[in-house]
Each structure stands twice: as C-alpha cells, then as structure tokens.
Amino acid sequence: MRIGQGFDVHRLRKAPGPLRLGGLQLEVGLALVGHSDGDVLLHAVCDAILGAAGLGDLGTHFPEDQASWQDADSRQLLKRVLEMAGKAGFRLHNVDSTIVAGRPRLAEHRQDIADSLARCCGLDAPLANVKLKSNEGFDATGRGEAIAAYAVALLLDDSD
Ligand SMILES: [Zn+2]
Numbered sequence: 001m002r003i004g005q006g007f008d009v010h011r012l013r014k015a016p017g018p019l020r021l022g023g024l025q026l027e028v029g030l031a032l033v034g035h036s037d038g039d040v041l042l043h044a045v046c047d048a049i050l051g052a053a054g055l056g057d058l059g060t061h062f063p064e065d066q067a068s069w070q071d072a073d074s075r076q077l078l079k080r081v082l083e084m085a086g087k088a089g090f091r092l093h094n095v096d097s098t099i100v101a102g103r104p105r106l107a108e109h110r111q112d113i114a115d116s117l118a119r120c121c122g123l124d125a126p127l128a129n130v131k132l133k134s135n136e137g138f139d140a141t142g143r144g145e146a147i148a149a150y151a152v153a154l155l156l157d158d159s160d
Pocket of ligand 1: 034039
C-alpha cells in the first residue's frame with residue numbers, strides 16, 4: 001500500500017460558469033480561474049495519486065505554460081494520471097478529500113460532487129469521499145475569493 005497527499009487552490013470569480021468540482025459542473029454564477037478548467041478538487045486528487053505512486057506532481061506532467069493543457073478537461077488529466085500510476089504498477093483503492101470554500105454553499109451538492117469524483121476515479125461511491133469546510137470567513141477561501149482542496153489517496157501495489 002502507498003499513501004499520497006495533494007493540495008490545490010484556485011481563484012474564484014463571478015462568471016457565467018460553470019464551477020467545476022470533482023468533474024461536476026455547478027451553475028452557481030461563479031467559476032474557478034486557472035490552469036485547465038480550474039477543477040481544484042481533481043487537481044488535488046491527481047497530486048495525491050502521483051504522490052503515492054512516487055511520480056512527482058501535476059505541474060511537472062502538465063506544465064502550465066504548455067498551451068495544450070490550457071483549457072483541458074481535468075477529468076482527462078486525472079485519466080492520464082491513473083494510467084501513469086497503473087503503468088507504475090499501482091491501482092487506486094480510495095480517495096478522501098476536503099474542499100475549503102466560503103462560497104458558494106456546497107452542502108447540498110456534497111454527495112453529487114463525491115459521486116462524480118468516484119466516477120472520475122473509477123471507484124465505487126463510498127471509496128471517494130468529499131468533506132466540506134467554509135473556513136469561517138478566514139483568509140481567501142473563507143472570504144470566498146478562492147477555493148482550496150486537500151486530498152489523500154491510497155494505492156495498492158498490483159505488482160506483487
Ligand atoms: Zn489546479
């Protein structure tokens with residue numbers, strides 16, 4: 001077994017959207033700015049998987065200055081990361097994550113985000129968990145200027 005952790009943060013702005021979290025598209029009048037489609041949760045999960053597999057980080061494999069990843073669908077990035085981990089002999093067992101967002105209110109979407117994350121990871125629903133924190137008005141996430149995500153992933157060594 002191998003464990004890895006990941007973190008990511010993206011700036012939040014008023015935009016027609018959609019806001020992408022865990023591969024789910026939320027129409028809430030807000031969007032995340034940044035590399036690819038800004039799916040902060042999938043990026044944290046990608047880094048957790050890469051970390052567990054000893055394969056570096058997302059930025060190394062999908063450089064921000066490379067135009068081809070500019071508006072990339074993060075579900076495709078995750079797919080590539082899972083393939084890389086698979087080639088290295090690892091299979092994803094489960095993912096746990098925390099989204100830190102002062103806005104929008106995500107509580108009613110929590111299960112949908114978790115279900116979407118499970119689909120993206122090829123896992124059964126209970127094996128992809130999503131937790132929510134509002135950060136109580138503190139720092140950029142608490143003030144609703146950004147959304148952050150933390151993730152841990154457990155990989156099973158398929159080679160033995
Ligand atoms: Zn990111």
